[in-house]
Structure formats: C-alpha cells, structure tokens
Amino acid sequence: MFRRPLILALIVAAVLALVPAAFAALVHVRVEGKTQTIFGATEPRAEAGNALAALEAASLAGEFYYHVTQTSFGPYVDQIGRYPGIGSTGWVFKVNNASPPVGADKVVLADGDSVLWYYADFSSGSGPKTLAITRKGDCYRVAAYDDAGKASMAAGAVLLVDGRSIKTSVAPSCIGPHKGLVRATAPGMVRSNALR
16 A cells, blocks of 8 residues: 555656756846847846746846736737837847747747847838847957848948947957947847947
8 A cells, every 4th residue: 555655756756857947948138128238238147948937037137127918829028128019019039049930938948048038120021130249359240130040241230349339341340459348239130249
C-alpha cells in the first residue's frame, strides 16, 4: 500500500525535474516609445518565458505603465507609457529583430534572445524598420530590420554620441574616442539599441 504513493511521488519528482523553472530564459529587453526610449536603451537582461512576460519584467524594473486587453486572439498590448494604440498606430514587438507570427504570450524565449517592444504607425501598410547597431573597436555599423528580420544597411542613419551627430554610410562609421552611449536614428525608423 505504501509503494503506490512512493512511486507516484517519484514520478512527479522526475517530471518536475525535466520542466525548467517557470520556463524562464535570461533575455535582453528594450521598449522604444513614440518619442523616446521608455526602458532599456542598453538592453538590460530580465528573466522571461515569453515576450509578454519580458514586457512585465521591464515594467517592474523601469516602473512604467502598460495595459493589456483580452481579445479573441489572446492578450493584446494596447498601451505602454502615455500612448495608447489608436487607429493605424499601436504597440508591437520583435524577437531577435523579427516579428513572430504569434502573440506575445505564445513566443517561447531562449537564453540570450532580444525582445523589442515599440510604438509603430501602420498607415503605410507596413510597420517601420527597426535599427540595431553593432560595434567593433570605435567603429559602428547600423542595420535596419524589416518585420521578417531581414537586415539592410540603414541609409541616412545618424549616430548620436556625446552631443555629436555622425552620418553613417555602408562602411562602418568610426567615431574615435567617446564617453557616452552611441545610438542610431533614421527618419521613419525605430531608434537603435545603445552601446558604449
């Protein structure tokens, strides 16, 4: 009689050992608002199992407001910070520079993933490209990512550093010694991450 509860307890313990703790991964999170960065220009890390949980982690760390509406398709983030989505504008996300084909609560994140939430205007039929910068020494390269995660050179992008604006080209832009963070902007695109 005592063997059944013991066997059941061993089975439950074995199953629980195979399931990761709350399915959380250590990911990078950034939230770009309509007019400024709301959270994480340098893409700090947070524990999250999906893109919606990453937004919750960022909200707790950055003390900013967001609102979720339940729809027939699942949860929909209809506001972050001061700006709600209205008409052809709204809040969307990317994981590793691409827009997933599922809702934020359905995206399973892995360690090292990057989650970007941003305010977008879809009046032209598609959302804006998102900028990302990479660094090698004192040189920075700016890429623009479409919704599929396809990168292209960000024509007309400008690097902002230490109060200076430096126009970029196809080649990496070498800015020399600097003290502050480096970011990229371009008309009609979402601001980049920030690097030292």
